Amino acid sequence: MDFKKVTAPLTTTTQDFSQLDKDTGNIYESVRVIAKRANRISQDMKQELNRKLEEFAYYTDNLEEVFENREQIEISKFYERLPKPALIALQEFLDTKLYHRKGIENQEKES
Numbered sequence: 001m002d003f004k005k006v007t008a009p010l011t012t013t014t015q016d017f018s019q020l021d022k023d024t025g026n027i028y029e030s031v032r033v034i035a036k037r038a039n040r041i042s043q044d045m046k047q048e049l050n051r052k053l054e055e056f057a058y059y060t061d062n063l064e065e066v067f068e069n070r071e072q073i074e075i076s077k078f079y080e081r082l083p084k085p086a087l088i089a090l091q092e093f094l095d096t097k098l099y100h101r102k103g104i105e106n107q108e109k110e111s
Contacts, residue, residue, distance in 0.1 A: 001044055008083040008091035019094060024102075030093065033100045037089035049079050 021027045055074045083091075092098050 001041070003045070003048075003079075003082055006083060006088055006091075008087045009094075010083050010087075012080075012087065015090070015094075023093075023096070024100070029102070033098060034086070034089045034093050037092060037098055038085040041085040041088050045079065045082070045085065049075070 007053060013066050017027060020030045024030045024033065055071050084090075089098075
């Protein structure tokens with residue numbers, strides 16, 4: 001995911017319930033879909049940040065030597081300034097960029 005192209009707001013905004021439940025028909029189902037997507041975004045962000053910071057890793061046995069790399073600090077600041085994963089997921093849901101489907105429940109009881 002390209003986090004530079006994210007259009008989600010940086011702060012929490014008030015949402016209209018009629019917009020949240022129009023696709024699923026149930027506000028709780030909508031929140032579940034948004035929460036699952038937010039968890040996935042959070043995992044992706046963490047993996048991408050760790051992958052970028054791994055390039056600057058310096059393995060040594062001496063704890064006294066601590067190196068501060070300006071590029072590493074800038075990368076960390078970039079990820080700190082991004083909208084939270086829940087806000088990104090909510091914006092994707094409102095923009096109908098999320099694909100979701102309702103699972104088919106098994107109505108039959110096995111004896």
